[in-house]
Amino acid sequence: MLGEFEYLLLSAAAKLGENAYGAAIRAETGKATGKMCSIGALYTTLDRLEAKGLIETWMGAATAQRGGRPKRMVRITAEGRQAAAGFYGAVMRASRGVSWETDRAGVTP
Amino acid sequence: MSRFCWWLADRVSLLLSTDERDAVRGDLAESGEGGSEAVVQVLGLAARRQAAGWKNWRPWCALLLATGMGLKLVRQSAPLIHLSSIYAWMYLANWRMADVGNSGFWRLMLHESGQILLSGLVLMVSALVAGIVIGMSVARRNALATGAVACVALTVTNVAYVPQNPVLGPAFIRALYAFLLLAAVVLLPAVCGLRFSTSLRSRFGHRLP
Numbered sequence: 001m002l003g004e005f006e007y008l009l010l011s012a013a014a015k016l017g018e019n020a021y022g023a024a025i026r027a028e029t030g031k032a033t034g035k036m037c038s039i040g041a042l043y044t045t046l047d048r049l050e051a052k053g054l055i056e057t058w059m060g061a062a063t064a065q066r067g068g069r070p071k072r073m074v075r076i077t078a079e080g081r082q083a084a085a086g087f088y089g090a091v092m093r094a095s096r097g098v099s100w101e102t103d104r105a106g107v108t109p
Numbered sequence: 110m111s112r113f114c115w116w117l118a119d120r121v122s123l124l125l126s127t128d129e130r131d132a133v134r135g136d137l138a139e140s141g142e143g144g145s146e147a148v149v150q151v152l153g154l155a156a157r158r159q160a161a162g163w164k165n166w167r168p169w170c171a172l173l174l175a176t177g178m179g180l181k182l183v184r185q186s187a188p189l190i191h192l193s194s195i196y197a198w199m200y201l202a203n204w205r206m207a208d209v210g211n212s213g214f215w216r217l218m219l220h221e222s223g224q225i226l227l228s229g230l231v232l233m234v235s236a237l238v239a240g241i242v243i244g245m246s247v248a249r250r251n252a253l254a255t256g257a258v259a260c261v262a263l264t265v266t267n268v269a270y271v272p273q274n275p276v277l278g279p280a281f282i283r284a285l286y287a288f289l290l291l292a293a294v295v296l297l298p299a300v301c302g303l304r305f306s307t308s309l310r311s312r313f314g315h316r317l318p
Contacts, residue, residue, distance in 0.1 A: 069135030
């Protein structure tokens with residue numbers, strides 16, 4: 001089972017596709033949660049996801065915008081997609097009928 | 110201030126692996142973080158990396174080894190501190206030109222200084238070997254923390270074991286003399302040993318156990 005932060009990173013990586021790398025994933029999770037995660041949390045979690053075989057990472061090309069430094073590129077694996085889908089399904093099932101879910105849908109319990 | 114913070118962030122990032130260092134510095138540049146925020150971010154990652162390394166038994170074993178060997182070396186260096194301070198005081202405070210022509214004076218001085226140098230050399234070699242052994246048994250990123258903790262233990266023990274003698278009368282002189290001598294015969298060789306073994310590990314790491 002994934003942790004919620006692992007799920008956030010997998011979702012961001014999936015959304016960014018070919019452009020998924022450290023800073024972009026951090027910005028994407030920041031957009032989703034309203035708060036930027038720390039670089040420490042980001043990179044240690046990416047390592048953990050890679051160790052679990054849920055993502056692949058490699059060093060990409062350097063750009064002038066980054067002061068000529070390379071990016072750590074991220075690609076979500078088939079196992080990663082499966083794990084994220086499983087987590088999403090579990091959260092949806094667990095949330096069914098709870099007050100914040102029904103309130104959000106505009107349904108009075 | 111910002112320049113200093115970026116310089117500091119660069120220094121701290123040396124604790125990370127080369128690839129990770131480049132990626133993190135690039136991310137910080139791209140996201141337009143301020144200097145102080147960059148220091149916090151890099152420190153946070155370095156701390157997490159350090160903490161992750163300590164989940165393994167090897168750094169704990171190395172720390173135990175470093176502290177044990179260090180304590181032994183500090184205790185063994187007490188007679189050296191004692192003798193060297195007494196003989197240094199004896200020769201410097203009582204120097205007479207008339208003694209220079211005396212063969213007995215030279216024979217005695219060579220004998221005493223030879224003994225002190227020999228015990229100093231034994232300590233240096235022991236510290237060098239200790240540094241190599243510790244460096245071999247711990248990952249590069251944990252070597253710094255292991256060394257720092259061992260140094261604190263050594264300094265505390267040093268204060269406790271500094272010999273009392275009339276030459277090293279005032280507490281400050283005693284502590285300073287002992288520290289300088291320890292730095293020369295224990296700390297410096299140990300750090301050299303540690304650096305040697307970590308550089309060996311980074312060059313031939315895949316072939317070492």
